[in-house]
Amino acid sequence: MITSDLLRPGSLVVSCQAGPGNPFHSPEPMALMARAAEAGGAAAIRANGAADVAAIRAVTRLPIIGLNKLGDPGGVFITPTFESAVGIVEAGADLIALDGTLRPRPDGAELANQIDRIHRELGVPVLADVDSLEAGLAAREAGAELVATTLSGYTNGRTPGGPDVELVRQLAAKLDCPVVAEGRIRTPEDVRAVCEAGAYAVVVGYAITNPMDITARLVGAIPRR
Numbered sequence: 001m002i003t004s005d006l007l008r009p010g011s012l013v014v015s016c017q018a019g020p021g022n023p024f025h026s027p028e029p030m031a032l033m034a035r036a037a038e039a040g041g042a043a044a045i046r047a048n049g050a051a052d053v054a055a056i057r058a059v060t061r062l063p064i065i066g067l068n069k070l071g072d073p074g075g076v077f078i079t080p081t082f083e084s085a086v087g088i089v090e091a092g093a094d095l096i097a098l099d100g101t102l103r104p105r106p107d108g109a110e111l112a113n114q115i116d117r118i119h120r121e122l123g124v125p126v127l128a129d130v131d132s133l134e135a136g137l138a139a140r141e142a143g144a145e146l147v148a149t150t151l152s153g154y155t156n157g158r159t160p161g162g163p164d165v166e167l168v169r170q171l172a173a174k175l176d177c178p179v180v181a182e183g184r185i186r187t188p189e190d191v192r193a194v195c196e197a198g199a200y201a202v203v204v205g206y207a208i209t210n211p212m213d214i215t216a217r218l219v220g221a222i223p224r225r
């Protein structure tokens with residue numbers, strides 16, 4: 001499975017996602033976001049759910065990293081089962097992103113088994129979203145073609161303000177596959193830092209596609225009077 005054809009080194013991937021409570025929470029705005037990202041030079045799109053993936057597939061030929069957020073956000077919720085990946089590939093995703101942490105999966109399946117079924121039955125490569133070096137090594141061992149730092153800072157304790165550059169560095173030093181930097185990358189300096197740490201590609205979400213988050217951070221920067 002040749003992933004470098006889907007995601008070239010040095011790619012910026014734009015994550016076009018909007019959850020419930022966000023006025024952009026529907027497929028059409030996500031398709032517009034994807035078009036804007038492509039016009040700006042994005043090399044791929046990351047998107048959640050079959051409806052959003054299908055709407056984005058209809059407007060761009062860029063590779064789509066698809067996922068399916070399901071269940072408890074405190075547990076394994078990014079494409080937690082094989083079944084949750086099926087509709088995402090049918091909707092047009094070229095790769096599947098899934099939770100690659102060491103936490104138990106809701107259906108009790110082994111990560112290797114889920115990845116093997118995605119390869120054999122759906123015919124697409126897998127990007128494992130991990131939270132630690134240990135999880136990244138295990139996910140690669142389990143068959144993931146790419147490993148991303150997506151879940152670092154979300155599985156225990158407080159979420160830091162910036163990207164986990166150190167985890168990018170550790171994964172890039174140990175893994176024989178592309179390491180994708182993802183999570184809280186907001187500025188050109190963040191992008192440079194993760195690239196210098198060895199990132200093969202960089203995913204940016206909220207800093208581009210979530211005006212509520214951008215607004216709140218700027219509002220928060222106004223000095224109190």
Ligand SMILES: CC(=O)N[C@H](C=O)[C@@H](O)[C@H](O)[C@H](O)COP(=O)(O)O
Pocket residue numbers: 015017067150151154182183184185203204205206207
């Ligand atoms: C932790 C989690 O659920 N991450 C999700 C994964 O798909 C998305 O909500 C993030 O927006 C995405 O990872 C990009 O990160 P950021 O929006 O920080 O640039």
